[in-house]
Amino acid sequence: MILIVNTTTDRTITENLHAALEQNGFSDAGADAKKEQKNKKGNNVYEIVEAGESRISPCIGCNYCWLKTPGICSIRDDYEEILKKMVHADQLWVISGTALGFMDHKGKNIYDRILPLATMYLHFKGKQMRHYRRYKQKMDFGLIYSGEAEKAYLERWNGRAALNFESRSLGVFSKEEIKEAVTCMH
Amino acid sequence: MHALIINGSPRVKKYSNTDKILEKIISGMKDSGSTGELYEISDRKQWEEIREKFYHFDHILIALPLFVECIPGLLLEFLETLPVPAKDEFAGERKVTEGSETDSAFSKKPVLSFLLQSGFAEGCQLRCGEEYLSILSGKLGCEYGGTLVKGNNFGIRLVEEKDREKMVLPYQRMGQIYGEEGNFFSEECKKFTGPEQFPGWVRVMVGLMFKTFAKKSFDKAAKEWGCTKSLKDRPYET
Numbered sequence A: 001m002i003l004i005v006n007t008t009t010d011r012t013i014t015e016n017l018h019a020a021l022e023q024n025g026f027s028d029a030g031a032d033a034k035k036e037q038k039n040k041k042g043n044n045v046y047e048i049v050e051a052g053e054s055r056i057s058p059c060i061g062c063n064y065c066w067l068k069t070p071g072i073c074s075i076r077d078d079y080e081e082i083l084k085k086m087v088h089a090d091q092l093w094v095i096s097g098t099a100l101g102f103m104d105h106k107g108k109n110i111y112d113r114i115l116p117l118a119t120m121y122l123h124f125k126g127k128q129m130r131h132y133r134r135y136k137q138k139m140d141f142g143l144i145y146s147g148e149a150e151k152a153y154l155e156r157w158n159g160r161a162a163l164n165f166e167s168r169s170l171g172v173f174s175k176e177e178i179k180e181a182v183t184c185m186h
Numbered sequence B: 001m002h003a004l005i006i007n008g009s010p011r012v013k014k015y016s017n018t019d020k021i022l023e024k025i026i027s028g029m030k031d032s033g034s035t036g037e038l039y040e041i042s043d044r045k046q047w048e049e050i051r052e053k054f055y056h057f058d059h060i061l062i063a064l065p066l067f068v069e070c071i072p073g074l075l076l077e078f079l080e081t082l083p084v085p086a087k088d089e090f091a092g093e094r095k096v097t098e099g100s101e102t103d104s105a106f107s108k109k110p111v112l113s114f115l116l117q118s119g120f121a122e123g124c125q126l127r128c129g130e131e132y133l134s135i136l137s138g139k140l141g142c143e144y145g146g147t148l149v150k151g152n153n154f155g156i157r158l159v160e161e162k163d164r165e166k167m168v169l170p171y172q173r174m175g176q177i178y179g180e181e182g183n184f185f186s187e188e189c190k191k192f193t194g195p196e197q198f199p200g201w202v203r204v205m206v207g208l209m210f211k212t213f214a215k216k217s218f219d220k221a222a223k224e225w226g227c228t229k230s231l232k233d234r235p236y237e238t
């Protein structure tokens, strides 16, 4: 399943994405769920979460998700639903606004709050120290941004963030490059 | 030198590793005759005051934990609200034409330095975050004063007092250098990071330590925190 989280309030980005995905034979898990349950999994199914107006607080580093209530964030807000979907996702695409050359805090919070998907335990993966993934599911990372940003830096960052979860970067695209982004979703 | 010092951790002061590190930095600065004014990003009530003061300091130090390869969302949220002055608002850069001298509020561009600390121990883990900080200082209209980069700090909040002291003491010397030079460009500061990557045999040893000592100490900490589940629990698995 391809999970797309829109942290901006600009719905035209997800409308364009939706159209491009339908054109490329992907199916909307949200729409299909109403018809039939069977399409929920698989590579060509996507789900869009509009989180632009959701209540998603920043991570406060309490470490409860590792040491007190393993896998569960102590902040009970709209992020919980997203986290539950991530457990079944092969791809995570975050749509974010930008600030100071990077993604803005609403986009970054989606990644900071992802820690419940890892455990406290550590190991070396190749030459890199890593936390173990909590679930078997591997989720590759893609990023779509809206606004001015240092794209080369975002690419480096996205690659590193993906590596942390032993997954791949699917690329970084501006909102004008939706078609290119969709080609990376196959 | 009198510096504005900001703890950029979202974690409350009492539990913040950055805070324990900054205590030593500030004490080192005193050794060199410098002073600092400390604020916390974790306390939103302080944001207004930091914003007002920010561009009136010649030296600013932002100390922060690495959060997913870059800066924490909460710190980013704060920085997004800074009133970045236009280039020509700094007196040092302003072309003053005779008779039309505007009263600039700012004397000159602040030198913005960073202290980036993280959980993972090897220097290579922090380089992506470090690159952003060099970009960020420009975006904020500041002169870049370099970044002191150091990993292996996860345990500061978890260990006993005397071990904590051992972990943070080396930062005192870094504070002294910062107090003297107002930046982190010296060789000594660069070396402070330690190895970029552990050699193979160290990785084997540390890997073993993860499976034994570290695992035990995490399990112990969890128990003390009242955890009743396995740390590998999968609450959302269906």
Ligand SMILES: Cc1cc2nc3c(=O)[nH]c(=O)nc-3n(C[C@H](O)[C@H](O)[C@H](O)COP(=O)(O)O)c2cc1C
Binding pocket: A059, A060, A061, A062, A112, A113, A115, A164, B009, B010, B011, B015, B016, B017, B018, B019, B065, B066, B067, B068, B069, B070, B117, B118, B119, B120, B121, B125, B151, B153, B154, B157
């Ligand atoms: C949400 C989150 C993300 C983190 N990401 C990283 C990371 O990418 N690399 C790393 O080495 N440490 C990472 N850490 C560990 C912290 O940088 C480290 O524990 C630091 O000492 C915390 O400082 P503080 O107590 O002042 O917040 C992360 C911690 C949290 C809570």
